[in-house]
Amino acid sequence: MSPSISDQCVKIEFLSLPENVAFARAAVAVFASRLDFTVDEIDEIKVATSEAVSNSVVHGYRGTSGEVRLILDVQDGALVITVEDDGCGIKDVAWATQAAHTTEPEERMGLGLVFIHEYMNDVVVRSKPGRGTSVRMLKAPVQAGRPPESGPSRPTPVQH
Amino acid sequence: MSPSISDQCVKIEFLSLPENVAFARAAVAVFASRLDFTVDEIDEIKVATSEAVSNSVVHGYRGTSGEVRLILDVQDGALVITVEDDGCGIKDVAWATQAAHTTEPEERMGLGLVFIHEYMNDVVVRSKPGRGTSVRMLKAPVQAGRPPESGPSRPTPVQH
Amino acid sequence: MGVVAKRIGQTLIVYLDGEFDLHAAGPFKTVVADAFARDERLRHLIIKMSDVTFMDSSGVGAILGRYRDLRERGGRLMVVGLQMPVRKVFDFSGMSRVISVFESEGHALASL
Amino acid sequence: MGVVAKRIGQTLIVYLDGEFDLHAAGPFKTVVADAFARDERLRHLIIKMSDVTFMDSSGVGAILGRYRDLRERGGRLMVVGLQMPVRKVFDFSGMSRVISVFESEGHALASL
Ligand SMILES: Nc1ncnc2c1ncn2[C@@H]1O[C@H](COP(=O)(O)OP(=O)(O)O)[C@@H](O)[C@H]1O
Numbered sequence A, B: 001m002s003p004s005i006s007d008q009c010v011k012i013e014f015l016s017l018p019e020n021v022a023f024a025r026a027a028v029a030v031f032a033s034r035l036d037f038t039v040d041e042i043d044e045i046k047v048a049t050s051e052a053v054s055n056s057v058v059h060g061y062r063g064t065s066g067e068v069r070l071i072l073d074v075q076d077g078a079l080v081i082t083v084e085d086d087g088c089g090i091k092d093v094a095w096a097t098q099a100a101h102t103t104e105p106e107e108r109m110g111l112g113l114v115f116i117h118e119y120m121n122d123v124v125v126r127s128k129p130g131r132g133t134s135v136r137m138l139k140a141p142v143q144a145g146r147p148p149e150s151g152p153s154r155p156t157p158v159q160h
Numbered sequence C, D: 001m002g003v004v005a006k007r008i009g010q011t012l013i014v015y016l017d018g019e020f021d022l023h024a025a026g027p028f029k030t031v032v033a034d035a036f037a038r039d040e041r042l043r044h045l046i047i048k049m050s051d052v053t054f055m056d057s058s059g060v061g062a063i064l065g066r067y068r069d070l071r072e073r074g075g076r077l078m079v080v081g082l083q084m085p086v087r088k089v090f091d092f093s094g095m096s097r098v099i100s101v102f103e104s105e106g107h108a109l110a111s112l
């Protein structure tokens, strides 16, 4: 489903278990440190990843379990995260994207996709009912061009 | 090549670039936090992972690049890490396993496999010249059974 | 995530630490439901979040669910100590409009 | 990994921070080789490692390579400040038998 990938691409596969959501977040945070993101931006990326992976677990494979794929890449200096599942799919993506729209009103707030759109620069949701869902989210560092920060102990290191 | 996998299995694929070695280490450290490892044990796991992935990069795909697969699993309470490549393979595994034995004496120390054996409980290296190499390393937490440590601020938390 | 609960008068205080996500929402709900089921004196809930380092909409949803339960029984839900990234998620989800956030447990208890 | 170099007399001091692995070995070798190529006064090398949080056999190998180069030219290589996990790898690889480890830059310089 990914149109093109770079040499830096990392592909991660796991079962749709709730404990894997934390792993996905942490893996994305580590990967994102290749780019010049601020701590706040990394926090936003973690939230967006958490929402997309949680959706695959909760909605995509509701009541069952299946494979979730998390594809991390850097394209033109931006982080590109794709979360894919082979679950039930979304009937109406435009409807699902709106705040408070959820198929699980008892349990969920219908804010996952709202957070994803808020925290990422560019989001494409592709879904086929009965086939699965892919959420592609892009984020470019705001301070692009500045060298990444290092520990506080070293004033002006040459970074490699 | 993995004989069996559990529900917790996470599979990671990336190209054999030196910058991916750090990603592999960090991903393994995050995954390993599911088990009751001490900080020292996590450090050992990071070294072993680093050695196996570096070997795929440096030896497996020497001068070229190719896919490295990192498969993380929990089996019978132990961490099982498998590093696979489709590179040149090892002619004589028994020879390569001994300290100071390396095919790159100018650059390398021949200690990677020694560290892997020292730091992990159980190591199986499978290799076919021209086909690739798979290093399966198992480590069980020494203090198994004790609840994992949490941050210093909470004295006796109920962990979930 | 760590979940520890204690009772002060009619109030259950739940201390959370770590990451409040889908996986953590289950234990959180169970601890609260069990405490309220066991102890009829309980009416209010204070969630101490100063050691929560991450929260997403599953965490927010778990808090909102408890808020709805308590409102039905005439109880109150208060949140204490939100770190910055958690506060951002809390505010953006509109929770600050319905749930009071306090700086300390003492302030929250005093407001009852 | 961060690599910063400065010269004191005949000695090049290289400050490393971060993770000393395969990826970091390249920049480290380049910085040292460039400095020695540019400045004929240089004879010795001190590697300051107190901010190195991780090292594997690629890091050890990069140090050993510099040690061999310097020994050929009659220079010395000293290492300063090893954190525990890094020290363990250093010791286990047998490097402590050939390379002196000092607690501080001052001690290392004084030993010359
Ligand atoms: N991966 C997915 N698979 C199937 N349905 C999904 C998926 N992601 C989102 N949805 C649908 O879109 C709706 C809105 O999603 P979201 O905004 O994340 O809110 P919530 O998760 O709180 O329901 C969900 O209720 C669900 O019906």
Ligand SMILES: Nc1ncnc2c1ncn2[C@@H]1O[C@H](COP(=O)(O)OP(=O)(O)O)[C@@H](O)[C@H]1O
Pocket: B051, B055, B056, B059, B060, B061, B085, B087, B088, B089, B090, B096, B097, B101, B102, B103, B104, B108, B109, B110, B111, B112, B113, B114, B133, D057
């Ligand atoms: N993944 C691999 N693919 C091909 N050859 C390998 C691989 N891993 C190890 N080897 C061979 O085994 C030898 C010993 O490896 P190791 O003990 O890690 O030491 P070093 O990496 O320092 O050479 C290597 O020099 C190489 O010839």
